[in-house]
Structures are given as C-alpha cells and as structure tokens.
Amino acid sequence: MSKPDIHPTWYPEAKVICNGEVVMTVGSTCPKINVEVWSGNHPFYTGTQKIIDTEGRVDRFQKRYAMIGKKVNKEASESDSAEK
Template identity: 75%
Template sequence: MPKPGIHPKWYPDAKVICNGEQIMTVGSTQPEIHVDVWSGNHPFYTGTQKIIDTEGRIERFRRKYGMGAGGGKASKQQKPQSEQ
C-alpha cells in the first residue's frame, strides 16, 4: 500500500502531443506531454532514413589501426628476427 501524500498525481489518460496534434494517450504524472519526435515522423520508422558514409568509416578505421590493405601503424616494417 503506497504512503498517502508523497506520490504525484497520476493521469491515466495523459495526451501525447507532437506538432500540435494529439498522437496517443498514456498514463503519466503530467496531463500533457509535448514531444518533437515519435515513431510516426522519425526517419528510421518511416523508411526515409538515408545512411551517408562520405569518408568511409570502415576504411578509415582499418587505416588507423593497420587492418587490411590500407596499412597503418601495425603494418610498418619490423626488424628481422636476427637483429633483435
């Protein structure tokens, strides 16, 4: 049993509003919740998301850490075994 007088007021039918339009109702401690993004206008969920890879993130990573053909710190010439 919750203690009386310490909990905020509960609004079982709080309105979620995006761009001045009511999207849905949820339970909340605020009567109205204003949001900028929701699944109905987010590019990932609407299918309009574009992945832009201008610098080639994977190639840059491989170059930086010497993986693959790009070279890098790990691909520098090492001393032969007899000179060590």
C-alpha cells in the same frame, strides 16, 4: 498500499503531443507530454532513413563484403568441380 500525500498525481489519460497534434495517450505524472520525434514521424520507422556517407566508407564496406562473398562462392564452386 501507497501512503497518502507523498505520491505525485497520476494521469491515466495523459496526452502525448507532437507538432501540435495528439499522437497517443499514456499514463503519466504529467497531464501533457510534448515531444519532437515519435515513431510515427521518425525516419527509421517510416522507411525514409538515408545513410550519409561523406568519405566513401559505406561503398568500401559493400565492395569488400561483395568480394568476400565472391571468394567464398568461387572456392566452393572450385571444390565442387574438383570432387566431380
């Protein structure tokens, strides 16, 4: 049992508002919650995320990773041909 008059008011249908429109309802101690980003407009969840590469780090990583994969495949194919 909760003690009377010490808990904040609970709003079971609190509205989450993003860019002026209601995006969902949740339970909260605030009747309205204003947010700038939510999963419906965040680039990670919508699939529009872009990797910003200013120093070529992503390219270097991808080249290095591709070379490692080729070495492993090359060694495996050499060992297969040596066994035959």
